[in-house]
Amino acid sequence: MSDVEDALRAAVPRVLGALTRRYGDFAACEDAVQDAVLEASLAWPQEGLPDNPGGWLYRVASRRMVDRIRGDEARRRREALAAARELPVEAIEHDDTLALLFLCCHPALTPASQVALTLRAVGGLTTGEIARAFLVPEATMGPRISRAKSKLVGARFAPPPEEERPQRMRTVLRVLYLIFNEGYTASAGERLQRRDLAAEAIRLARMLCEAAPGDGEAAGLLALMLLTESRTAARESPDGTLIPLAEQDRSLWDRDLIAEGTRLVEDAMLSSALGPYQLQAAIAALHVEAEDAADTDWAQIAVLYRILNRLDPAPIVTLNRAVAVGMSEGPQAGLDLLRQLEPALERHHRFHAVRGFLLDRAGDREAAREAFLDAARMTASLPEQRYLRRRAEGTG
Amino acid sequence: MKFLLIMNINPKVLESLTEEEQAxxxxxxxxxIKxxxxxxxxxxxxxxxxxxxxxxxxxVDGVPTATDGPYVEAKEFIGGYYLVDVDSKERAVELAKKIPDAGIPGLGIEVRQVMFEAGSEM
Incomplete structure (x- = not known):
């Protein structure tokens, strides 16, 4: 990210927050800020960064709002003009990041809309950038964002009441995690990583941690992202094939990210209630601190997955536990665990990939081959498919 | 996630519909679409x-050769498609059910995930 982009996007939540507190109409304010962002992205590279980027954006966005109010209700013109003349730039010193995240991740919206609106209103990305990141036309992304905003009419621009907060926070965390995952493992297609989205998710998670200090799960999520991101350079071969954890060149892992992520999750687990993101980060930390796959503390990982499954039960968690159990207690123990998952996951490629992995370790090559081929047929990711076919032929 | 909602049509079934039904x-x-x-x-x-x-x-004998007619002799053919970007496979199926063809016996929609794409203007 360039300096201009950095400054621009860092200022967006404060500017939008200040504007929304002033004018109330979130949808219109969000449009005004988007206009200001577009204007800045043209002006700043030419004219240089303004002394106060937030103040610049706020003035331009305010002017847009005034134009709009003029158009909408002529009788309010004088009032609006007066408001614009005051330009209380200090209003943008207030950090509204958290309130904005809660609003953009409102439970009335679909996950895809929450993601898109968060990237625009909090992340400061343009509709075009979001559309490109998700490989859809702007003509698809634009209406998605407009529809989301129209559903928010009447929603409060303020953090939710105390009793709703944990549930709402979970949605915010899930949205940031979705953005990260979309960047880290594209759900379909040729490219394994769309790095900008992963970086953006990490930036947003850092903002969330600053806005909600002491929230162990926010810290856990950031730690999980950093520990996952630390392996990026090692997880794809030059020809685009997925390289699984066990076979990665560990000297390519980013030690700084590992140190930061590990510290974050350790602090969070000591100081706050245990949660799913902290547990997943702790598991990721155990993976990256090992010398190699054999040296990994699989027994401890199996225990953490068992706790995770109790906190946040899901078949995919048991699937991951089956790998850890297979590595610590032998492949047959892992295969036994898999059997109970079959009804829930038999159409999921990862189930068959894990089965192939465990069967292979148990020495049943023929059954392993079948399982890897089943997995290859079911995945919608080409790098994954290449890897699974290679495993099926025993050359992976 | 992107899905192709493939509309399988049977020309005979379509011809047998009244004008009002086709409209x-x-x-x-x-x-x-709206x-x-x-x-x-x-x-x-x-x-x-x-x-x-x-x-x-x-x-034909290893040489690409053109012949008139469809690839397979069949009653059903691909009549068209919708390419959609949705949250889940469940949502894709929900959308497929809203396509009018889905309510007509003899026609059907296949919901199939997209795996690779290139060339579209994004």
Whole structure:
């Protein structure tokens, strides 16, 4: 990210927050800020960064709002003009990041809309950038964002009441995690990583941690992202094939990210209630601190997955536990665990990939081959498919 | 996630429909397009000409050769598709159920995930 982009996007939540507190109409304010962002992205590279980027954006966005109010209700013109003349730039010193995240991740919206609106209103990305990141036309992304905003009419621009907060926070965390995952493992297609989205998710998670200090799960999520991101350079071969954890060149892992992520999750687990993101980060930390796959503390990982499954039960968690159990207690123990998952996951490629992995370790090559081929047929990711076919032929 | 909602049509079934029924299908597609465009799920849609006008190119003695007619002799053909971007496979199926063809015996929609794409203007 360039300096201009950095400054621009860092200022967006404060500017939008200040504007929304002033004018109330979130949808219109969000449009005004988007206009200001577009204007800045043209002006700043030419004219240089303004002394106060937030103040610049706020003035331009305010002017847009005034134009709009003029158009909408002529009788309010004088009032609006007066408001614009005051330009209380200090209003943008207030950090509204958290309130904005809660609003953009409102439970009335679909996950895809929450993601898109968060990237625009909090992340400061343009509709075009979001559309490109998700490989859809702007003509698809634009209406998605407009529809989301129209559903928010009447929603409060303020953090939710105390009793709703944990549930709402979970949605915010899930949205940031979705953005990260979309960047880290594209759900379909040729490219394994769309790095900008992963970086953006990490930036947003850092903002969330600053806005909600002491929230162990926010810290856990950031730690999980950093520990996952630390392996990026090692997880794809030059020809685009997925390289699984066990076979990665560990000297390519980013030690700084590992140190930061590990510290974050350790602090969070000591100081706050245990949660799913902290547990997943702790598991990721155990993976990256090992010398190699054999040296990994699989027994401890199996225990953490068992706790995770109790906190946040899901078949995919048991699937991951089956790998850890297979590595610590032998492949047959892992295969036994898999059997109970079959009804829930038999159409999921990862189930068959894990089965192939465990069967292979148990020495049943023929059954392993079948399982890897089943997995290859079911995945919608080409790098994954290449890897699974290679495993099926025993050359992976 | 992107899915192709593939409309399988049977020309015989379509011909057997009354004019009102055919008009209702047309209007239903119009409504469907409006709905998924407004929700930000629509990427594109195409309807295909009748398969009797198709030309098929296939290898004859190792040489690509053109012959008149569709690739397979069948009752059902691909009549067109919607390309959508949705949250889940469940949502893709939900959308498929809203396509008017889904309510007509003898026609059907296949919901199939997209794996690779290139060349579209994004």
């Amino acid at each position: 209702a299908i047309g209007a239903g597609h119009g409504d469907f 709905e998924i465009s407004a929700s930000g799920e629509m990427i594109s849609t195409q309807a295909l000409a009748d398969p009797s006008a198709s030309v098929t190119v296939r290898a």
